[in-house]
Amino acid sequence: MRLLRTSEGLARLLRCGSTVKKAKNITQLLRQLDASEKELSGLAGETSGRTNLIQKISVLRARIPTAILTHHDRMKARGKMSVAPVRNGVCGGCHLAIPRGHVIRLRDPDELNVCDSCGAFIYLAEEEMVLIERAIVPKAKKLAVAKK
């Protein structure tokens, strides 16, 4: 399978009858999965905690569409972050700037986005949502005037 880079391709995947459809929920699940998998790798030998975590991980994985899980596993196998927050227009995975137009698209809860540089699923950090809402309004007005 080709590595999916475009959010269009991923959006198409999301429509293929999966349990979780909203991109926003998927990034949340991926964040939980990522945290649980990290925790598990740090829990060598400790049995009861491990069993709980393994169970939690399998529940999370069952809710995430297969194609997205495959991408997640591939990223992890390469030692990369599979899901990363975007702050100040910069990807938390590779620390490279994300084009402004792409950052704005991150506000759409139905769209699953991937960083063009590192391939991580990206989401807007919670505190950034507010800043972008504020920044967008005056800019949109200016653009409307320029078109006339």
Ligand SMILES: [Zn+2]
């Ligand atoms: Zn990146």
